[in-house]
Amino acid sequence: MQFDKDKYKEFLTKHSKEGTDPVDLLERYAITLSGSTQDAEVKEQLTAVRAYWNQTANGNSRAAKKADWCRKQDTVLKGQYGDKLDSVAWWRAKAQTEADNSQAAVEALAQTLKQAYGQLGVVTADDLARDGSRNKLSAEQAAQAARLAGLPVIDKKITLPDQPLAPTAFKDLQKDLSICQVTTIPELLHPGSGPFRIVTGYECVKNPALRLDVEAINERITEAGKAMTPVNDAKLAALRKLSDAVKRKVEPQTVALYHLMELVADT
DSSP: OOOOOHHHHHHHHHHHHTTTOOHHHHTTTTTTOTTOHHHHHHHHHHHHHHHHHHHHHHHOTTTHHHHHHHHHHHHHHHHHGGGGOOHHHHHHHHHHOOOOOOOOHHHHHHHHHHHHTTTOOOOHHHHHHHHHHTOOOOOOHHHHHHHTOOOOEEOOOOOOOOOOOOOHHHHHHHHHHHHHHSSSSSHSSSOOOOOOOOOSEEESSTTOOOOOHHHHHHHHHHHTTSSSSSSHHHHHHHHHHHHHHHHHTTTHHHHHHHHHHHHHHHH
8 A cells, every 4th residue: 555646546436526524534545455454564554644635735736626625634544543544444345335325325326316317217417417426426436326326327428310311201201100109210110118218229129139120120011011001001111211211221210209308399
């Protein structure tokens, strides 16, 4: 265990930029424990960290305010625990307590995420970072909570598509879907398949093997052509528009996502 000033400066600067405090004690004191860690190593590390706080807190860097915050919190801890802070045993006990508390906080955040974003089926990276910070969790712990909640994280760089079809063709597609009483493109290609995800790529919740592709389109075209009814005619017209779009290198999931965007805008 050796104190790395540059790495620690990055640590405090990151908290400063994000407007958070380094509440995790082991991270704040740069303590890393192994089976062979001795009391003397802990004491040496605390001395180095405190010297860094004293040196940095009076400066003008981004890390200065956080160093001053750490120094004030250290005064409180020393008043509570005194020389116990110099012992490996104290830090091992604290590490276990913080791990238990963190896991409970992760599970609590997972439930919050489910309630807030469960119907949407995804959570954005920005929303996850904000909710994690509110619960004093690290980025990795927040990501763990999202996984527990079963929510894929959408990167903030993802953009929604512009209209993939000509305006007239898209209006005709909407009309066809209305006539055959199909709400979405996935429902057209996979009737009765139920809930799906689409923003980062199509995924049927009940059957991940389903795809929005040429094979699915052609299969439905064959079925729709078996009976001449107004509903089947509308289905056939909608499917042919999707088939034409594929020939022009437009992915069916792009059409499906844009169509959903229009539905959301209309409501």
